Amino acid sequence: MSGYVAFGTDREGLHVLSSYDAGRRRLLRAFGLTAVAGPAAMRAADPVLGASFGYDEQIGVHSAAYEAPAGLAADSEAKATALAWIGVHSADIQQLSDEIWTHAELSLQEWNSSLAVADFLQRNGFSVRWGAGGFPAAFVATYGSGGPVIGFNAEYDALPGLSQKAGEGSHSPLVYRYDAYGPTYGPGHGDGHNNLGAGSAAAAVAVSKAIAAQGLRATVRVFGTTGEEQLVGKAYMVKDGVYDGLDAFMDWHPFPFTTAFWNTTSALASATFTFLGASGHGANPLGNKSGLDGATMMATMSEFLREKNVAPSGRFHYAIVNGGGAPNVTPDMCSIWYFIREGSPARVQTLYDKIVECAKGAAAASQTTLVHKFHSGTWNALGNKAGAELMNDNMQKIGPPAFTDADHALARxxxxxxxxxxxxxxxxxxxxxxPPPGYGGGPSTDTADVSWHTPALSALVATIPIGLPNHNWAVTATAAHHIGHQGTLSAARYLAASAIDLITQPDTLAAIQDEFTQRTAGVEWKSMIPDGTQPPLYEPPADFLARTGQHWPPPGVVWPVPEVVAREQLGTTGPALPPVT
Structure with missing residues (x-):
């Protein structure tokens, strides 16, 4: 995901954590502090997490006593214009969502999906600049000039192995790839990014129509983002300055319930570890050096970290990328891909270093050579209470997504x-x-890096049945169904209405920005991506480059990427001995 808060759920969605003091004590212990430590000590221990939890405690926000303010969302002709546009053009918005769903393109390869979103925006008066941050499938679309600059997040990447027929209530992959030894499923929108991309683009267009109709002075920017599921696109784009100059940033994500929030997420590092050995026949393995052995040893060694070296807020998980093609060939190359998550960049780095040591030990034990590549890293998200309250008030006035009896039947x-x-x-x-006062870990999003540069207003909107997880085939089933359509349209309304308030209520925008300034005081953002790191990239088709006016490779990119090739010698069991006679 994209990733968001790890809420518990009751029959409608959210189970509010019941014990503020107990949660606070757990958080402080994680920092090595006592239960009497205050916000200042929390900020000193970890300024990044302190900007979230320490700030809320400093201003006296407690779950038990909190009541969201009302009256923030103002009725206006501009807002009415924006919401009316969404209603009139609901079929076009749904069609865009379904088109992205049909393409089901993986991260960093969303050629048709990005074109679909960009074409939708261009037809509605936006100018589009391709190649944002050096990514061919990323763009910035702009409407208007002057006034507050409001950004919208559009994502459109699918996930591997989550193909599913739309509207089917049991597992029925749309794309099934037969193989006699290992069948697979095709990609699918198991995180609902087709809904996300269409809903955000629609909200931005709706705001642009209101700007034009009411003569408002404002600028709207839509950031078409590649590779969110791999936490790549925005992390590099923010580092490259693509998001500079925003006054606020609007975001949402498909979820099993509907709410505004200002919680944090997990910071994350992504890296691969490739083990290079020497191939040989599986029936005569003496002297072979298996890359697969190195990867499985690393996985096993890292599992031993979990009990004594991973805090409750920490997570790591992995996938073997290329584990060999047949049992009778010892694979001389195998890569294992890790996501490492923690509550802040500093805490990620500590856990990351432990994982790297496991990789080194596995290479030594398997007599293979280790090639370690860092791919991306993103901070934990910075919430904004004032922004969440504005979003919530608009959501309450507009109402929840309207689901039919047929929708509930499919969900069941x-x-x-x-x-x-x-x-x-x-x-x-x-x-x-x-937010709960103690962070127990959870998903991540590369939108997090944006949130440290400008106030981010976020919503979770129901497009998924209650109790089902993101990154599941069932999400693909609802994403191109009436369920996904209703969530998409509701999200567009929530974002558009809140953005109009930011444009027409200068004091509201100023309060949101003031909170952002206070939260970030004393925190210096620095990208987790080391300088000089080349992002993971795929070469686009020639027709895509022609349509978008781009050239390959982008400036500063080394292409072809240097090959990773096993050149290890076969092993030995010692000096050759004479045959036994």
Whole structure:
């Protein structure tokens, strides 16, 4: 994901954490502090997490006593114009979402999906600049000039192995790839990024129509982002200055319930570890050096870290990328890909260093050569209470997504297929609740880096049945169904209405920006990506380059990428001995 808060769920969605003091004590212990430590000590221990939890405590925000303010979302002709445009053009918005769903393109290869979103924006008066941050499938689309500059997040990448027929209540991949020894499924939108991209683009266009109709002075920018599922695009784009100059940033994500929030997420590092050996026949393995042995040893060694070296807020998980083609060939190359998550960049680095030591030990034990490549890293998200309150008030006034009896029936079939309570779709908006005072870990998003450069307003909107996880085939089933369409349209309304308030209420925008300044005081953002790191890239098709006016490779990119080739010698069991006679 994209990734967001790790809420517990009851029958409608959100289970509010019950014990503020207990959660606070757990957080302080994680920092090595006592239960009497205050916000200043929390900031000193880890300024980045302190900007979230320490700030909320400093201003006296407690879950038990909190009540979201009302009256922030103002009725206006501009807002009415924006919401009316979404209603009139709902079929076009749904069509865009379904087109992205049909393409189901993986991260960093969203050629058709990015074109679909950019074409939609251009047809509605936006200018588009391709190649943002050096990524061919990333763009910045702009409308208007002067006034506050409001950004919108558009993503459109699918996930591997999550193909599913739209509207099917049991697992039925749309793309099934037969192989006699290892069948696979095609990619699918198991995180609903087709909904996300269409909903955000629609919100931006709706705001642009209001700007034009009401003579407002404002600038709208849509950031078409490649590779979010791999936490790549925005991390490099922010480092490259693509998001500079924004006054606020609007974002949402498909989820099993609907709410505004200002919680944090996990910081993350992404890296691959490739083990190079010497191939040989599996039936005569003496002297062979297996890259697969190196990768599996690393995985096993890292598992031993979990009990004594990984805090409750930490996570790491991995996938073997190329483990060999047949049992009778010892693979001389194997890569294992790790995501490493923690509550802040400093805490990620500590866990990351432990994982790297496992890789070194595995290479030594397997007699292979280690090639270690850092791919990307992103901070944990910085919330904004004032922004969340504005978003919440607009959401409450507009209302939740409207799901039909047929929608609930499909949701119950999916829940039954996955062994979850057959609760259907959520029917209300979860009340805005402060973040829990102790962070227990969870997903990540590269939007997090944007949130340290400008205030970010975020919503979670129901496009997924209650109790089902993101990154599952069931999400693909609803993403191109009436369920996904209703969530997409609601998200567009929430974002557009909140953006109009930012444009027409200078004091509201100023309060959101003031909170951002206070939270970030004393924190110097520095990208987790080392200088000189080349991002993971794929060469686009020639027709895509021609349509977007780009050239390959982008400036500063080394292409072809230097090959990683095993050149190890075969091993030995010692001096040759004479045969036994």
């Amino acid at each position: 079939r999916l829940q039954k297929s996955l062994g979850k309570p057959e609760a259907g779709m959520p029917t209300t908006i979860i009340p805005l609740t402060p």
